[in-house]
Amino acid sequence: MTLFRRDAPPDTLTLEGRVVDPVEGIDAALRVVVEDGVVAALEPLTGTSAARVIAPAFVDPHVHLRTPGREDEETIASGTAAAAAGGYCAILAMPNTEPVVDSAAVLRALVERAREEAVVPTGFMAAISKGQRGEELAELADLAAAGAVAFTDDGRPVVSAGLLRRALRYGTVADALLALHEEDPALSADGQMHEGAVSAALGLSGWPSLAESTMIERDLALAAYEQRPLHIMHVSAAASVEAVRAAKARGTLVTAEVTPHHLCLTDDVVRTLDPNTKMNPPLRAAADRDALVEGLRDGTLDCVATDHAPHARHEKDVPFEEAPFGVTGLETAFAVLNTRLVRPGTVPLATVLERMSAGPARAFRLPVPRVAVGEQANLVLLDLDEEWVVREDSFRSRSVNSWLLGETLTGRVLQTVAGGRLVHGA
Amino acid sequence: MADRRRHLLAISDLSRVDAERILDTARALERSLDREVKKLPTLRGRLVVNLFYESSTRTLSSFDLAAKRLSADTMALRASGSSVDKGESLRDTALTLGAYDPDVIVVRHPHIGAANLVAASTDAHVVNAGDGKHQHPTQALLDLYTMREAVGGLETLHVAVVGDVLHSRVARSLIEALALVGAEVTLVGPPTLIPPGIEQLGCGVAYEIDAIGNADVVYVLRMQQERMLPGAAFVPSLREYAALYGITPERVRAGQVVMHPGPMNRGVEIDPRVADSEAALVTTQVRAGLVVRMAVLYDLLTAGPVHLAGELEVA
Numbered sequence: 001m002t003l004f005r006r007d008a009p010p011d012t013l014t015l016e017g018r019v020v021d022p023v024e025g026i027d028a029a030l031r032v033v034v035e036d037g038v039v040a041a042l043e044p045l046t047g048t049s050a051a052r053v054i055a056p057a058f059v060d061p062h063v064h065l066r067t068p069g070r071e072d073e074e075t076i077a078s079g080t081a082a083a084a085a086g087g088y089c090a091i092l093a094m095p096n097t098e099p100v101v102d103s104a105a106v107l108r109a110l111v112e113r114a115r116e117e118a119v120v121p122t123g124f125m126a127a128i129s130k131g132q133r134g135e136e137l138a139e140l141a142d143l144a145a146a147g148a149v150a151f152t153d154d155g156r157p158v159v160s161a162g163l164l165r166r167a168l169r170y171g172t173v174a175d176a177l178l179a180l181h182e183e184d185p186a187l188s189a190d191g192q193m194h195e196g197a198v199s200a201a202l203g204l205s206g207w208p209s210l211a212e213s214t215m216i217e218r219d220l221a222l223a224a225y226e227q228r229p230l231h232i233m234h235v236s237a238a239a240s241v242e243a244v245r246a247a248k249a250r251g252t253l254v255t256a257e258v259t260p261h262h263l264c265l266t267d268d269v270v271r272t273l274d275p276n277t278k279m280n281p282p283l284r285a286a287a288d289r290d291a292l293v294e295g296l297r298d299g300t301l302d303c304v305a306t307d308h309a310p311h312a313r314h315e316k317d318v319p320f321e322e323a324p325f326g327v328t329g330l331e332t333a334f335a336v337l338n339t340r341l342v343r344p345g346t347v348p349l350a351t352v353l354e355r356m357s358a359g360p361a362r363a364f365r366l367p368v369p370r371v372a373v374g375e376q377a378n379l380v381l382l383d384l385d386e387e388w389v390v391r392e393d394s395f396r397s398r399s400v401n402s403w404l405l406g407e408t409l410t411g412r413v414l415q416t417v418a419g420g421r422l423v424h425g426a
Numbered sequence: 427m428a429d430r431r432r433h434l435l436a437i438s439d440l441s442r443v444d445a446e447r448i449l450d451t452a453r454a455l456e457r458s459l460d461r462e463v464k465k466l467p468t469l470r471g472r473l474v475v476n477l478f479y480e481s482s483t484r485t486l487s488s489f490d491l492a493a494k495r496l497s498a499d500t501m502a503l504r505a506s507g508s509s510v511d512k513g514e515s516l517r518d519t520a521l522t523l524g525a526y527d528p529d530v531i532v533v534r535h536p537h538i539g540a541a542n543l544v545a546a547s548t549d550a551h552v553v554n555a556g557d558g559k560h561q562h563p564t565q566a567l568l569d570l571y572t573m574r575e576a577v578g579g580l581e582t583l584h585v586a587v588v589g590d591v592l593h594s595r596v597a598r599s600l601i602e603a604l605a606l607v608g609a610e611v612t613l614v615g616p617p618t619l620i621p622p623g624i625e626q627l628g629c630g631v632a633y634e635i636d637a638i639g640n641a642d643v644v645y646v647l648r649m650q651q652e653r654m655l656p657g658a659a660f661v662p663s664l665r666e667y668a669a670l671y672g673i674t675p676e677r678v679r680a681g682q683v684v685m686h687p688g689p690m691n692r693g694v695e696i697d698p699r700v701a702d703s704e705a706a707l708v709t710t711q712v713r714a715g716l717v718v719r720m721a722v723l724y725d726l727l728t729a730g731p732v733h734l735a736g737e738l739e740v741a
Contacts, residue, residue: 192538197623203559203598204538206621273539317517320539321558 002149003090003121003366003419004114005080010037010420015381016045017052021371022354030054034377037420042373051384055353056369057089057416058380059360060330061179061257062154062233062305065122067113068106069098074310074398076110077117079330081396082308084119086330087380089369089418090361092123095132096155102127102138104146111147120418123149123366128167128178134159137167144174149364152179154233157215159185164219168228177364179231180219182240183281187211192321194267194282202271204321207282209237216240220247220254229253231363234307236262236281238291245300255363257305258292260333261403264340265289269403275316275323276403279307296355297347303360304352306333310399327403331395336404338384338411349384381415381425388412432726433552435541436561437602444725445606449571452714452721459495459717469498469727472529477519477544478555479505479535484688484712485555485565489532492719498529516540517547524548529727533557551726559595565687566599568718569645570607572711576683577642581608586638587629588671589647589695590619592660596687597647601627612637615647615671618660635671639679646673646686646696668694675699683707 012035019030019042029048033041060083066074076093083091093110095101101110107126114122126148127138132155140151151171158164158180167178188211193199195206216232220243223230232244235256244256259279267283277283295301309326316323334356341347361368369378388394390404415425433439440448458466474493478486486502493500503523514522516535523531524547531548533541534555541554541561556562574580585604591597591613601624604611611629613620614637625631638644649667661667674697678684684696684706692698700706 195622197626200621200624201598201602201627202538203561203593203595205559273542275539314515314517317543318515319535319537319543319557321537323539 002147003123004111004147005118005121005419006116008421011417011422012036013417013422015054015379015415017048017054017381018050019054019371020350020353021056022350023056023358023368023370024372026371027350032371032379034379034417034420037377039371039373039375039377042371053349053382053384054371055380055382056357056371057378057418058087058334058356059366059369060088060091060306060308060333061303061360061364063091063093063308063330064096064310064326065093066310067097068110072398073312075117076113076122077119078396078398079308079310080117080119080122082330084416084418084423085396085413086332087334087382087413087416087424088120088330089378089416090121090123090366092125092149092364094154095125095127095152100127100132101125102130102132104139104142107143107146107148119423123147123364125150125152125154125179127151128153128158129163132156134163137163137170140167140171140176141174144176149366150177150179150231152181152233154179154181157181157183157185161218161222165222165226168222168226171228177229177231179233181233182212182215182219184211184215187214191282193270193278194284196267196285198267198270202273204270209239209284209288212237212281213239213243216243220244220252223254224250224252227253229255232256234259234262234281234305235292235295235301236284236288238288241291241295241300245295248300255302256300257303257360257363258296258301259305259307260329260336261327262289263292263296263304264336265403273320275318275320276327276401276405278320278323278325279327280325293341293346297351302355302363304333304337304356305360306330308397310397311401313400316401327401328395328397328399329402331397332390332402332404332409334382334413335388335409335411339409343410377417377420379417380413383412383414385410386412433545434563434722434726435545435552435554437563437566437599437606439563440606442606445567445570445603448567448718448721448725449574451724452571452717455720455724456717465495465497467497468724469493469496472498472727473526474498474500474530474532474723475523475526475528475550476500476502476532477523477534478502479540480556482534482555484715485534488712488715489555489719492716492723495716496720496723498723516543520544520547524550530723553722553726556595559593559598561599562595563599563603564715564719564722565596566603567722568711568714569600569685569687570603571718572685572707572714573643575714576707576710580604583609583643584612584641585609585643585645586612586614586641587645587647588614588635588638588673590649590660591615591624591647592619592621593650594647600645601629605629612641614638616661616667635677638677642682644673644678644682644684646684648687648689649691649695664694671695672697673700675703678705685711687711
């Protein structure tokens with residue numbers, strides 16, 4: 001058991017709509033009958049709107065719950081409420097907290113809190129290195145036994161190739177999956193945004209795409225050499241997509257994720273100097289964005305991950321150069337991808353649904369949500385046509401550092417059923 | 427009009443017409459400085475706040491005197507000896523100042539985006555007096571003014587900008603301003619100090635000092651040693667930099683003028699013999715700074731040049 005949440009009885013309910021399940025190969029109007037949290041029947045239906053879609057609920061493999069340490073920015077309760085509103089039935093929390101999740105004691109305390117507070121089943125990643133300092137391995141086996149889903153030093157790269165190789169080899173003991181933030185700090189230096197014409201014009205220090213792609217090349221070579229699996233987090237550059245694609249073709253055990261903001265934005269928006277356009281890795285050029293979209297479409301990028309990164313208002317409301325990296329994303333991910341990628345016809349709906357659900361579930365060896373009789377109900381009911389404006393008061397998250405404030409989005413999560421329980425909508 | 431407050435945060439806030447109007451206003455104001463009584467009543471009762479988070483001699487004194495010459499009240503807040511020392515955020519400081527209803531806030535800050543933040547936090551017109559490596563638009567306008575007065579027609583001008591473009595807000599503002607008025611710009615410096623992609627602002631790039639030969643104006647940038655991170659030197663040594671790119675008398679062609687935003691590192695980016703020569707317009711730039719900043723304050727707070735003649739005569 002690697003996902004944890006507050007105990008409550010399962011729900012019995014009925015959903016009606018157009019079921020789109022890319023795993024089961026369903027696209028049909030159906031009545032989904034859920035009894036005691038389990039899909040009991042799928043019954044044919046006539047006269048439902050094609051815009052009212054029932055799909056397998058989403059899985060987010062990259063969420064910062066800021067707990068322990070920064071509960072003013074997010075708590076397990078608020079972060080999982082945001083996840084429920086975003087259509088998620090499972091999320092994975094990052095270990096770069098205060099303290100870092102690098103010991104079983106810290107992880108067990110978090111699991112206890114998740115059992116009290118989590119609305120949506122929540123898994124935890126633990127650190128690869130003690131204190132995420134990149135010097136010594138954390139106790140991977142002990143952490144795995146305490147429930148760690150995977151291991152990452154996210155927020156920073158594993159700079160030492162020697163340490164990463166050791167983590168890959170030792171990780172065999174705990175069957176540990178490593179998830180990597182890829183950044184060569186010697187090349188990204190104090191980079192504030194993508195290095196290119198926009199950084200040159202603004203004077204912001206550049207974080208070039210090769211600081212990511214060269215690290216990915218190195219780490220894919222290590223993983224192939226050790227024949228261990230690797231997950232590449234928040235891919236941002238065209239050369240990185242190409243590296244992952246080539247490694248997959250060679251048979252390397254690699255999966256990769258991409259964020260909604262990297263799929264939708266380019267570095268051009270940084271001209272506004274809005275701190276909510278400041279992320280790590282940074283927004284890149286149009287050619288990079290196009291390569292990410294193509295990678296999502298052809299499956300090189302297995303999953304959409306929000307990298308939901310809440311920040312206190314007073315810490316983000318500062319000059320761009322002083323602002324921390326990161327934006328929230330749990331409550332807008334589906335709507336923005338529907339608006340910017342599905343509706344213009346760039347990526348099919350079924351592909352987006354797969355990359356938000358089965359893709360991340362498989363990458364992290366979690367149960368794949370399916371709309372099938374006998375399965376635990378993990379369902380999301382979507383209205384593909386509903387328009388809404390993103391406002392600060394739209395959010396369940398404790399933080400409002402969204403790059404979409406003021407934007408009109410099309411597509412809304414009406415209901416979320418996570419692990420057999422209705423967690424969002426009525 | 428959605429936002430009636432105008433700001434000068436970056437050169438991109440200006441159209442060519444705006445820039446030329448400000449330069450024309452500056453010229454009219456310069457004539458007023460020849461009088462015995464140099465003060466104009468134009469901005470009487472207005473409040474100009476100078477909010478400076480970086481040490482600055484010439485820019486702060488220039489804005490302060492510009493406001494005083496127009497009879498505005500001025501108030502200077504420096505990073506040291508203020509609530510900034512107590513950890514107050516820029517936004518809170520801006521809100522506090524906003525309570526005095528200032529007409530203009532002039533902001534100098536080490537970080538990019540600071541002036542934008544102040545503009546978003548108060549009802550005042552905001553003038554960016556330098557935010558990190560980003561912009562310093564009044565410096566660019568005073569440089570345009572100096573070039574126009576000293577050399578002539580801006581649209582036929584060729585300017586070579588020499589040195590550390592990477593770390594220079596002066597360079598970025600000037601490149602954009604020169605592009606705005608149609609001048610030709612060539613950046614000259616070591617490849618490590620010319621950021622990739624800068625040519626998309628509409629300038630040429632050369633790595634050989636010979637490239638300054640065709641220019642009418644040689645604009646020398648300060649080697650900003652204080653911006654170089656420890657262990658991340660962009661050139662092997664200042665000695666080698668001076669040998670390759672220093673502006674020496676031998677490298678200046680007759681008829682060229684030499685400009686520098688100050689403060690100069692004599693013997694590094696500019697040879698003292700050049701700095702002290704007739705070709706150097708450094709003190710002309712300082713004088714231009716005063717009248718251009720007067721013109722900017724005037725332009726933001728009044729409807730523009732239409733009323734200028736009348737008001738100046740009343741004075």
